[in-house]
Amino acid sequence: MTDVKKNLIGTDINDLQSLCQTLNEPKFRAQQIFDWVYNKGVRSIDDMQNLPLGFREQLAQHCTLDRSQVKSVMTSKDGTQKWLLHFADGNEAECVHIPEKTRGTLCISSQVGCTLTCTFCHTGTQMLVRNLSVAELLGQVISARDIFGEWPTPIGNRHISNIVLMGMGEPLYNYDNLSKALKIMMDSKGLGFSRQKITLSTSGVVPMIDKCAEDLKVRLAISLHAVRDDLRNEIVPINRKYPLKELMESVRRYPDTSSTKEVTFEYVMLKGVNDSASDARELVKLIAGIPAKINLIPFNPWPGSKYERSTADVIKKFAEILERSGYRSPIRRPRGQDIFAACGQLKSESKRACRTK
Ligand code: SAH
Ligand code: SF4
Numbered sequence: 001m002t003d004v005k006k007n008l009i010g011t012d013i014n015d016l017q018s019l020c021q022t023l024n025e026p027k028f029r030a031q032q033i034f035d036w037v038y039n040k041g042v043r044s045i046d047d048m049q050n051l052p053l054g055f056r057e058q059l060a061q062h063c064t065l066d067r068s069q070v071k072s073v074m075t076s077k078d079g080t081q082k083w084l085l086h087f088a089d090g091n092e093a094e095c096v097h098i099p100e101k102t103r104g105t106l107c108i109s110s111q112v113g114c115t116l117t118c119t120f121c122h123t124g125t126q127m128l129v130r131n132l133s134v135a136e137l138l139g140q141v142i143s144a145r146d147i148f149g150e151w152p153t154p155i156g157n158r159h160i161s162n163i164v165l166m167g168m169g170e171p172l173y174n175y176d177n178l179s180k181a182l183k184i185m186m187d188s189k190g191l192g193f194s195r196q197k198i199t200l201s202t203s204g205v206v207p208m209i210d211k212c213a214e215d216l217k218v219r220l221a222i223s224l225h226a227v228r229d230d231l232r233n234e235i236v237p238i239n240r241k242y243p244l245k246e247l248m249e250s251v252r253r254y255p256d257t258s259s260t261k262e263v264t265f266e267y268v269m270l271k272g273v274n275d276s277a278s279d280a281r282e283l284v285k286l287i288a289g290i291p292a293k294i295n296l297i298p299f300n301p302w303p304g305s306k307y308e309r310s311t312a313d314v315i316k317k318f319a320e321i322l323e324r325s326g327y328r329s330p331i332r333r334p335r336g337q338d339i340f341a342a343c344g345q346l347k348s349e350s351k352r353a354c355r356t357k
Contacts, residue, residue: 003065007047007141008037010135012184021057031189037065038190041142041151067138067146080336085143087112093168095140098335103161110178111169116203118223119235120268122302123168131174131175137181141191158201163193166201166221167282170238182216195219201266206242209250220254221264221295222247226274227282235273248286255291265294269310269318278292280321287327294322294329300337303309 011019016030030069036048045060071086081097093109113126141163145151148159163185165171171178182198185191201221202209209220226232232239239247250262253351265287269275297355299309310318315331322329 007066074339076336076339104159106160109167110171162197164199172202172205183295204247206250224265268297271308271310275310280318284325297332
């Protein structure tokens, strides 16, 4: 074993089995460790009571249970909470909890910043970008569970019932780490979220959508935002690489290859840009035949943004056209705006922190 201690958070059952083998312990110990880390949420190796004392000591010599540090907590007047997580290398990412009557949603980040530059998104203006590790991805859920005291993994009601990958970053650009983390989140002996309770939002990384359909089968949300290539090329630049036709084909393949029944389309309402009645009608044509719901997101402004939010009337009319064609099209109520936690407002200070080092 190397001198660098291994963080048990971020290991899966295969890693733990190899670890046990290296330390000359039987394989079944791997499942016991997995249970302590992801089901019981212990903070110290010493608390892993069914492991022999000698093995606990040996484990502690080689391993840690490092959580990302929760640097600040902000609470909105609507109950939404935003946590700033601080990582060992000084980088930071944000994570948001949105309580509702019948559920509690944790919105997690997949990257520090984002390499994509959607013109209406604050995260896209952050220069420094790196993928979050498996430990950092899982750490967001684990820290939130710590805060709510929600250990062991509850069977019934939970503060965190749903997970959405709608924080900072493009999740499908961090596929390997994400898929490992999601499998641990979905493990009934681990963090115990069914795949129907996890929604992955992507700006449209087509090859990875297919991979996700094969491998993860979580619920899919597509950040559509425009129904014509010329406009989408401008506001969601990844469209130049994977244009609408290819994107829609991959979405059409998605429900067939998995048991997820409904795809969500996210559509940010930008005044005078993509919010006309004819846009709504074209949207209906574009998604014809796809079992879908459309989330209309009133644009959330940020300092320096060049767009305005569509008026409530325009958004309502847009929704009516979609509803008349048989699509549910809820208008997302902005949550946590007073603490800058709403969709597209997240951006960490990581770049500035690095510059001053
Ligand atoms: N990168 C992924 C997930 C993170 S963004 C993606 O783009 O899908 C989560 C959602 O918030 C996306 O639909 C995104 O387009 C939307 N969004 C970004 N900036 C926004 C803003 N300023 N106002 C409203 N929604 C925004
Ligand atoms: Fe990245 Fe999503 Fe923001 Fe686009 S909307 S810049 S893909 S985080």
